[in-house]
Amino acid sequence: MNTRKRKSPSIKFVIKMLVWMLIGGILGFAMSWFGGQADNVGQFFAVIVKSTQSAMIPLVTLVTVSGILFGEIVLKKIKQIEERLRYAEDEECDELEYQEEYIGAWGLNGSNFAMALAILINSVGYSRNYISGSRETAFRFMIAVVIFVVCFFYEGLWQMRYVKVIQSSRPEFSNADPSSMKFQEQWMKSCDEAEKEMIYHSSYRTYLFLSKVIPIFLVAAMLSNLLFDTGMLAIVLLAVLWIMTSMYYTRSCVNMRKKRARG
């Protein structure tokens, strides 16, 4: 039997608030020191931007080529697993399908990572100052954009090819068109109850994750504006994203409740 006295929720809340205040104090102290180094930090980032601008073409090429190689390896492995799945016994199927899910998740994350990285690299050159600096910088930027477009096309096509491979072994998903804007909804319709439950669980965990991460990023954006004058845009965008995420979730809950109340 548990003899320990349980703390009331309000005491727990006060303790938590005190701990957060202490953390806030430590962080504030660290930030004030960091603020004193603002010039050095600003210079450090300026050097990073400058060197990324001058190496934009090789960097975007590297990301594109790595993305292509990674994508092809992943797709080849998935095709091999699909081939083995055709003749596998029930117990072996469980293991193979887990491997397929695991490798596919790496592939999808790799594909999205390559696109995000390509955007990030190109965005350092996406400034009027850089483009109008000289004909050479404008030309360099144009070449980087062309490679970036190739990267985007490939990754987009890769995701479609991945879906097609899955559809070849799971014909019940063949109604989902990967080129359609409603692909996710079409895919969901083809899922059975256990698969839907898995998607709902993952979506809810993603929502919980985002509702923790967005406020942290918002504070980081506010601090960076305070110390380095990075501008209000990031703060506004994150605040809007935070409100929208919460509103969309609650709206969905209310709509479902309404449907059930009406019967």
Add this chain to the structure above:
Amino acid sequence: MPLYNKLKEYRTALGINQTEMGKLAGVSRQTISLIERGDYSPSVTLALKLARICQVTVEDIFIYEEDTL
């Protein structure tokens, strides 16, 4: 949840594999596997479908055992 099942036994008695069972019940092979391993509790509709395929009652396949205090 203390829910056990004998789906694998009944499926084996029918001489079909998980894929075939899934096709008959209108779900994926993975779902049949999850149910057999006790990692997923099916909906009432699916439980009834499975019982009908096995030609037994739902209670024959699914056993709910409450914790003894």
